[in-house]
Amino acid sequence: MQYTTLSNTDLRVSRLCLGTMTFGFQTDEAESNAILDKAFDEGINFIDTANVYPLGEDLSRVGVTESIIGKWIGGRRDKVVLATKCGSAMSSDPLDRGSSRRHILKSVDASLKRLNVEYVDLYQLHHPDHETPIHETLEALDEVVRSGRARYVGCSNFTADSIASALGVSAARELQPFVTIQQRYNLLAREAENNVLPLAEDHALGVMSYNPLAGGLLTGKHIDQMQTEGRYGKGRGAQIYRDRYWHDGQLETVRDIVSLANQAGTSASSLAVAWVLANLTVSSAIVGASKSHQLADSLAAVDAPLNPELKNQLDSLTDRYRPTVPSGPLTESGQKRS
Numbered sequence: 001m002q003y004t005t006l007s008n009t010d011l012r013v014s015r016l017c018l019g020t021m022t023f024g025f026q027t028d029e030a031e032s033n034a035i036l037d038k039a040f041d042e043g044i045n046f047i048d049t050a051n052v053y054p055l056g057e058d059l060s061r062v063g064v065t066e067s068i069i070g071k072w073i074g075g076r077r078d079k080v081v082l083a084t085k086c087g088s089a090m091s092s093d094p095l096d097r098g099s100s101r102r103h104i105l106k107s108v109d110a111s112l113k114r115l116n117v118e119y120v121d122l123y124q125l126h127h128p129d130h131e132t133p134i135h136e137t138l139e140a141l142d143e144v145v146r147s148g149r150a151r152y153v154g155c156s157n158f159t160a161d162s163i164a165s166a167l168g169v170s171a172a173r174e175l176q177p178f179v180t181i182q183q184r185y186n187l188l189a190r191e192a193e194n195n196v197l198p199l200a201e202d203h204a205l206g207v208m209s210y211n212p213l214a215g216g217l218l219t220g221k222h223i224d225q226m227q228t229e230g231r232y233g234k235g236r237g238a239q240i241y242r243d244r245y246w247h248d249g250q251l252e253t254v255r256d257i258v259s260l261a262n263q264a265g266t267s268a269s270s271l272a273v274a275w276v277l278a279n280l281t282v283s284s285a286i287v288g289a290s291k292s293h294q295l296a297d298s299l300a301a302v303d304a305p306l307n308p309e310l311k312n313q314l315d316s317l318t319d320r321y322r323p324t325v326p327s328g329p330l331t332e333s334g335q336k337r338s
Ligand SMILES: NC(=O)c1ccc[n+]([C@@H]2O[C@H](COP(=O)([O-])OP(=O)(O)OC[C@H]3O[C@@H](n4cnc5c(N)ncnc54)[C@H](OP(=O)(O)O)[C@@H]3O)[C@@H](O)[C@H]2O)c1
Pocket: 018, 019, 020, 021, 022, 026, 048, 049, 126, 156, 157, 182, 183, 209, 210, 211, 212, 213, 214, 215, 216, 217, 219, 221, 227, 229, 230, 231, 232, 269, 286, 287, 288, 289, 290, 291, 293, 294, 295, 296, 297
């Protein structure tokens, strides 16, 4: 396993982070434990979850994923960097959602209880909340850190402008700044290269890339027939994934990626994860699994970095998934910061 340091923190994390949104939905507790054990045994020390997981059928089971992790973690706590998120709707109650002070303070206590820990290493906003002033949210997150309930804070699914603006507010008010961002980033979704990754590079933010396999599409297993049992076939996430990636153009690109992988003697999954990790602005790729053996291809990607020629071929093949008009900071993403 390779490790990197998240931003200017003391968190030394594996370049693969284990995503857990399948736990309690696609995987029962025993299979979830098997995935956690496999990841931990292979040196993955970074776990990402959220209060709203599992992905599931509806909101009736929110919190189950954190509870599964809480039962597993036990004596491993000091060896794991634990990240969770808040802000999503946890029920139909309008007070039970968002990034208000009230909801953040309630959410963090509930997460700590389910996770069976005294603190999380990273507490993230799952997405922006346009109804709460950002200073209120940042003050609440600051309180969470000062009270010892989280070590650092981060955000997910924010635009470059909203990240920059939040960093400005936390600096001006001497509040805990975001040290990480969590964004969708893979061969079929390269928008982040346009301005979010350059911003992260400029501010030395840690970057966690989610959906590195496009929810499984980049394994190649869907190109001839969409699987009905997994991510694309089942639950409240299935339609999101079909809308996001299940289009002729993307399927054609995946076919080409599979063919490149065959020529290179590797799997499309390994190639896709290796491509994400080749962008050194990305600290960790958050890989998901519905069975423990699925982690093998992602683990292989860490041991077999992409050669520059293959990286160039993949860059050209998927260039259309990167917006053509760059905006925002002028630095190049994809180059290592010191
Ligand atoms: N911040 C956010 O808004 C956000 C959004 C999404 C995800 N995330 C985080 O990122 C994590 C990872 O996201 P993701 O699960 O979408 O990542 P992903 O790695 O793109 O997709 C994982 C899925 O691909 C399939 N798969 C993986 N390896 C495979 C293999 N070797 N062979 C065949 N199928 C394979 C499995 O689905 P099937 O077996 O069902 O086909 C697996 O659940 C999540 O768990 C969560 O922690 C965050």
